[in-house]
Amino acid sequence: METQKLIIHFILLLLIPCSSSFTPIDNYLLNCGSQNNASLFNRIFMSDSTNQGSTFLSADKSISLINRNPHADLHTLYHTARVFPSTGSYKFSLRKNGTHFVRFHFSPFKAQGFDLTSANFSVLVDGNLVLTNFKPGSGALLKEFILKVGSNFLEIVFRPEGNLGFGFVNAMEVFTAPDDFVIDYGTRLVGPFGVVEYKNLSYQVLETIHRINVGGVKVTPFNDSLWRTWIPDEGFLVFKDAAKPVVSTHTPNYQKGGATREIAPDNVYMTAQEMNKDRSIIASQFNITWDFPVAPGGVRHLVRLHFSDIVSRALSLLYFDVYINGYSAYKDLDLSSLAFHVLASPVYVDFVTDSDDLGVIRISVSPSELSSSRGMNAILNGAEVMKLVNVVDSHVVHRKKRLWVLLVGSIVGGVVILLLVIAAFLLALKCRKKKKKPKQRAVENVGWTPLRFYGGSSLSRLSEGTALNSPGSYGYFGLRIPFADIQSATNNFDRSLIIGTGGFGMVYKGVLKDNVKVAVKRGMPGSRQGLPEFQTEITILSKIRHRHLVSLVGYCEENSEMILVYEYVEKGPLKKHLYGSGRNEPLSWKQRLEICIGAARGLHYLHTGFARGIIHRDIKSTNILLDENHVAKVADFGLSRSGPCIDETHVSTGVKGSFGYLDPEYFRRQQLTDKSDVYSFGVVLFEVLCARPAVDPQLDREQVNLAEWALAWQKKGMLEHIIDPYLVGKIKQSSLKKFGETAEKCLAEYGVDRPTIGAVLWNLEYALQLQETDQEGESYDDSSALEPVNVTTTIIPEGPSCNIRREGDNDNGYSDMSATEVFSQLMNTEGR
Structure with a gap:
């Protein structure tokens, strides 16, 4: 074993360049208590006692201490120290x-x-209490913390504890981390409750506890671009004979969107531990397990695991399971799909878990049930364990709470002022129109309904010859609703009224004092998590009113609450009408087409109803709700973003969305366009047709991902073999063909090859016409011009639904003629 590791060490020393390619924007290195600079791993630590260094030091009574008899092996950086007999600080x-x-x-x-x-x-550090009653003991010690700083300066305070206490430090490093080093999506919270998403990880303070090069030798800061030390894993292995180290002589195949050299150095991704199949091991023990000592008693930790498939000869041969503290953390992990279908491409996965009572975090990898008998294997290349430091001084809590209140107050105040301006303008415009046309029948060409009206939702309806209804009892600016009213509406948040739950919080059914049924979404009381989604929902939904978008009735931000109140949509999510134990009476094919058409109309309005458009970013069957008449309404705008400017092609942003619906191009390139919504909608179309989830790990491997599985059948021209059994024999072949072609185009690998949502809407309406007419009709290619018949007097760039805003407002739910009726006159021979 030792000989093999020495060989690995020698190979890596020859292969890996000893230089750093990362240059931090902020980079402060201080040699504390010294008059001289010091060099460590080719980095210069500047004296904190020089004129330049003294600009950082804010301690009048600190003392410079020099060790006159240092150990011969001790680096000069540790020959001096800055001592704090009373509270002192550094400011950067x-x-x-x-x-x-x-x-x-x-x-x-x-x-x-x-x-x-x-x-x-x-x-x-920045107000966060990272070390409490700290006693360094003897010997050299490094403490590392990773945190987000939201201001233009950073203060580090040393505070003595007890009557005889004092503080000290030998050296300090403060430098900028690479972009997206800690991200807020994709983290898995693992425990007895299963696996759920853990949000806002970047707002936590992380303390590094272990950094492990699995299967390899020690990596020094000289060979790490972030100057980290990675130690071997051998001392943490529970059953050493279960593991066998493996080394690659090829540098890793880094891919954009995956791990980088800053996440972990080449050395980590070029070594691993794999299953030792050369030994006769009892089947129940045939996994690889590591035990890492941590703080006991349920302390929360981040576990970052690093992977690179250096053991397989081809893609899609390695499937394995990951367990943390005995709980399933990642079932059937396929590194091929995770690593963009590139062999030996580094990736990492973040998990959050709690330590046990003994102060151990146990990590295990074992072959998956999907593995073939010959290819059973499991690997791990690297592991990091970091403690989540959440303790903050009370004065800091008060300061941050005050800043939060000011932020929300500013936003709400701005919204109210904007509403006042809009209301005054509309009132003046209405008076002016009354003078000219006192008998005007209705409001025409409404791009979006002003907030004073509740048109376009189930709260009020606009029919021919009637004006929009008056606002409810909450008045002209009824967005802000008192907390007491919401308590009364939900019977003080009675758990029996819970109708759903999500990442933001619980959703309750309620009845406001004017007898309006509402859905009340309540964020976790007092939590800062979900604040961006809360603000986004208010910003987006206060601008729009549309028949196929869920309406915002109001919100509440009293007592540090984040509560959103929506119109109540009677029949709930589309998902529960398609499959699952709570599935209602199956929907007919016509109903499903009409629901898809309605959702497409709502999405089209988002994409085209504003100068830059709005990209939803989380289209899925649970975010499409059905009212009492099965009218579809798109919901949950917490992840929505404004689209690109007129001279831009995309919006660069961190990846948000849901597994199974996420646009792979967006995931790879982190470039968001409205075509990302089109991809997600394509998954929904197949979900509606096949009546099964977008991702189902219980199925055979080739069926796990709905998009991949359905596309394979669609390309074989055999889509009818996988449709919902209830629909067998009830769909006309021409309608199914058009529907399948539409979904296939939505799921094109590259966004440029996908249709606009307007084109999708056109095709869905055509599929409905084919289902309803006696004639089978002929299919046509609508991927570009969309001119289905020889009509020279009508030019419709992307079907009738594309003219919703500009020519009659078809898509807002208020026009005299629906898009389907317009379509029938173009496509149906009898209609023409």
Whole structure:
């Protein structure tokens, strides 16, 4: 074993360049208590006692301490220390907000009446209490923290504890982390409740506990672009004979959107532990397990696991399961799909879990049931364990709460002022029109209904010859609803009224004082998580009213609450009408087509109803609701974003969305366009047709992903073999063909090859016409011009639904002639 590791070490030293390619924007390295600079791993630590260094130091009574008799092996960086007999601090000016590394170097010694081994102090970083009653003990020690800084300066405070306490530090590092080093999506919270998404990870303070090069040798800061140390895993293996180290002689195939050299160095991704199939091991023990000692008693930790398939000869041969503390953390992990179908491409997965009572986090990998008997294997290349530090001083909590209140107050105040301006303008416009046309029958060409009206939702209806209804009892600016009214509407949030749950919080059914049924979405009380979604929903939904979009009735932000109140949509999510144990009476094919058409209309309005458009980013069957008449309404705008400007092709943003519906091109390139919504809608179309989830791990491997599975059958021209059994014999072949072709185009690999949602809407209406007419009709290619018949007097760039805003407002649900009726006169011979 030792000989093999020495060989690995030698190979890696030859292959890996000893240089760093990462240059932090902020990069402060301090040699504390010294008059001289010091060099460590080709990095210059500047004296904190020079004129330049003193600009950081804000401690009038601190002491510079020098070790006159240092150990011969001790680096000069640890020959001095800055001692704090009373509270002192350093302040750093930052050029870039965001995630930063903060490292403290401690190496106690005795000098000038101070015994640093008896120090007792706390340390605050940006107001976060990261070390409490800290006693470094003896020997050199490095403490590393990773946190997001939201201001243009960073303060680090050393606070002595007890009557005889004092603090000290030998050296400090403060530098900017790479972009997206800690991201807020994709993290899995693992525990006895199963696996759920853990949000807003970047807002946590992380303390590094373990950093492990699995299957390899020690990696020093000299060979890491972020100057980290990775230690071998051998001391953490529970059953050493179950594992066998493996090494690759090829540099990793880094792919955009996957891991980078800053996430972990080449050395980590070029070594691994795999299943030791050369030994006779009892089947129940045939997995690889590591135990990492951590703080006991349910302390929350981030576990970052690194993978690179360096053991397979081809793609899609390696499937394995990951367990953390005995709980399933990732079932049937397929590195081929995770690594963009490139062999030996580094990726990582973040998990959040709690330590057990003994202070251990146990990580295991074992072959998946999907593995073939010959290809059973499991690997791990690297592991990091970081503690989530959540303790903050009370004055800091008060300051951050005050800032949060000011932020929400500013946003709400801005919205109210905007509403006042809009209302005054509309009132003046209405008075002016009355003078000219006192007998005007109705409002025409409504692009979006002003907030004072509740048109276009189930709260009020606009019919021919009637004006929009008056606002409800909450008045002209009825968006803000008192918390007491919401408590009354939900019977003080009675659990029996819960009708749903999501990442934001619980959803309750309620009845407001004017007898209006509503759905009340309540964020976790007092939590900052979900604030961006809360603000986005208010911003988006306060601008729009549309028959096929769920309407916002109001919101509440009293008492640190984040509550959104929507119109109540009687029949709930589309998903529960398609499959599952709670499935209602199956929908007919006509109903399903009409629901898809309605959802497409709502989505089309989002994409085209504004100067830049709105991209939903989370289209799925649970976010399409059905009212009492099975009218579809798109819901949940918490992840929505404005589209690109007129001279741009995309919006660069972090990836958000739901597994199974996420646009793969958006995931790879982090470039968002309205075609990302089209991809997700294509998955919904197959979900409606096949009546099964977008992802179902219980099925055979080739059926797990609905989009891939359905596309394979569609391309074989055999889509009828996988449709909902209830629909067998009830769909006309021409309608099914058009529907399948439409879904297939939506799921094109590249966004440029996908149709607009307007074109999708056109095709769905055509599929409905084919289902309803006696004639089978002929299919046509609508991927570009969309001119289905020889009509020279009518030009419709993307079907009738594309003229919704410009020529009659068809898509807002208020026009005299529906898009389907217009379509029938173009496509049906008898209609023409």
